[in-house]
Amino acid sequence: MLKIGKKFANFSKFRLITTTSTYGFREQDPSFATKIIHVAQEPEQWSDGNPIVMPISLSTTFKQEAPGKFVSCEYSRLDNPTRNTVERIVASLEGAKYGLAYSSGMAAITTVFNLLSPGDHIVSSTDLYGGTSIYLKQVADRLNIKTTFVDVTDPANIEKAINENTRLVWMETPSNPGLNLVDIEKVAAIVRSKNNVLLAIDNTFLSPYFQRPFEFGVDIVVHSATKYLNGHSDVLMGILLTNDDQLHDRLRFLQRTIGAVPSPFECYLLNRGMKTLPVRMRQHMENGLAVARFLENHPSIERVLHPGLLSHPQHELAKRQSYGHSGMITFFLKGGKPECRAFVKRLKVIILGESLGGYESLVKIPALMPESYQLGVPVNLIRLSVGLEYVGDLIADLDQALKAAVHCNVD
Template sequence: MSEEWRKLGFDTKAVKLGYKPEVSNDYSLVPPIGLSTTFEQDDPSSHRGFLYVRQNNPSRQILEKGFALLEDAKYGLCFSSGTSAISAVVQLLNTGEHIVSSEIIFGGTYRYFDRIAGRVGISTTYVDATDPKNVERALQDNTRLVFLETPSNPLLSLCDIAKIAEIVHRRKDILFAVDNTFLTPYFQRPLELGADISVYSVTKYLNGHTDVCMGAMCFNDDSLYPRLRYLQNNAGIGSSPFDCYLVHRSLKTLPVRLRRHMKSGLKVAQFLESHPLVTKVLCPWLPSHPQHELAKRQTSGYTSMISFYVKGGLQETSALLKKFRVINMAGSLGGVESLAEIPSVLSHATYPAEERVRMGITDNLVRLSVGLEDPDDIIADLDLSLRSAVSLLYGERRIYSITACFCTVALRAKARPITLKIFMLLFDNATS
């Protein structure tokens, strides 16, 4: 990446992505889609940079340079999914070697570590990585990878990347990778904090339109590039030209989308904190989060991921999700649409039940990805759906009381916080 591009602001980098129109035949401002699966050669034993679409293609090459630019990294690589990007990192290890991972991670990552890598002799120790000392204690002579997810999915706990990087890099034989899917390089910079590799499910915020499945990684180590490029090609896990075209388009609006996601997400999180049918809200950018100070120190903002606990159990929580009209009950996250799921029965269902309970992934936990709809509509949908669930929570005592009506009126009239709190306390007492 040239100094010319490095000095630009993030918003400019996102729009330009290092692409210059003169590299295309017709000087188009939008990179053309290179759909060809094979490329003509000058000589039987050599090529001009592209040989076969699985190995590399013009659309992927343009996007990889764009990702590297956004992260101020030397290298960027694109994969067919976030899981395939993680699998490439793990395939750098050999049989008999060891991973230390944060214990709260995406269910698909857990399944890959536990049931695929574990089957070929790569073991994993899961630790509460919110305390860096736990990572240090878990390191073994054969440890070759430390893998963190921060914020974690779905509990939104944080790991101190800089402190853990300091611990890991006391040894030269361990790679340190951070899954930065929830924040993207716009809000969190793992490489600058000491990570060797940042990994992404591009499917989520980076693409942001719920129409592409892709993964990516960025790094600076020259020795890693040929090894990871080899895996990308020969394991057949590279991304398609058309998907690369779509993501290149989406990245141009990344900063604008994320600023709106953050504003709406915080407004929704603050509403949920005050609701009598919600017992706890998890959002690192709220002062109530136990790691709020770390969030302010380590990140420059937050996206729109919120997890919250509903009064009741699986029956009541399921009823809540079925009542939504604006919010979609669906897996995934980071799109323009608001999406909600129950992690214990969907994204994290493969965790052993006792482990889920121990960590706090209980049946009354909802993971909410706040989209780009009007936040007042999202709040109204949450409010009405939560109150509708009261009939299940309290049996036949269908408590749609005057107090609840006052709460709704106060919310929509943007009442002063103290007034709203009084109404909420009255409603809580009425339903207890």
């Protein structure tokens, strides 16, 4: 473990008392933690001794009472008791009627795009997760489903881009990796004024604890459950949620037909991981804001993006539509590739790696990914997922690595 110098042993000026309303965010539902522990977890529903912990149903098939007549499940690709439980609890957290689980975040995302037909049109944000961007540009486009990419921070751009063939508006808020926000309520009003257009929001960066887009009138909410929902970097899963009966039927048909469903064990792990979501998210917020404030005052940093900072251009919007912010920070290091490489090489506590939202802090340089994966991202942009470590250790680690980056004596 990195030793902490006296300079950072007392980091009180960077700390946050984790009451989101104290910092102007929306007042959190105090019963959220109770809901996440008890919804869909009634011991009486399990036939073998009323266990408190949900069993893992590994069976792929289920006995039928007569041909085509079954108790609740027929075949595990279609339904599974463990998966059904997870779908119910995530739906409850988001304030949705229906939840659907998938084998990955991309499996969930591409299911939404599979609602469309050749000739249909999508309006999407320009700042976008690389996997989604690749699909839209290299797969959907080949299927004659065209996408117009716009700056969605201005809702007027979305309205201008919608045409008679538009069937879907797709957005991330906050976005990956730029942490741009979308005024969900304004965009939802625009989409509702159009015919046959759906609005889907990727809510991965905030989780249902810090943002619930259905409160503003969206049609579909998407999560990479791999990230904050699970929180332990050991589950690969995606979630779709909706309140619309007909839309749910279409999505359920695609889920069962395409078959990109998670295993019962993955669902069990997600159910277990979610039990600590409120506690984890509050600590992610506290650590993240402390680190963001430290970076904002560091001489080696050009700019820091964190919606909880007064300097974020959409700080007021963040306070208006969310209940707080996670551990996600984007910052720009002074310099270029050599400085960025030197910085990540010198980190001792923070890990250079893909993904985000786990208990461990992870850092990534998007521009140094394959070019087709992150086109147009500034070379000095660094994405940091702040974990649950002691924040003094994180600040000390960042400080010594930034000092090494200035000298840029990387091998």
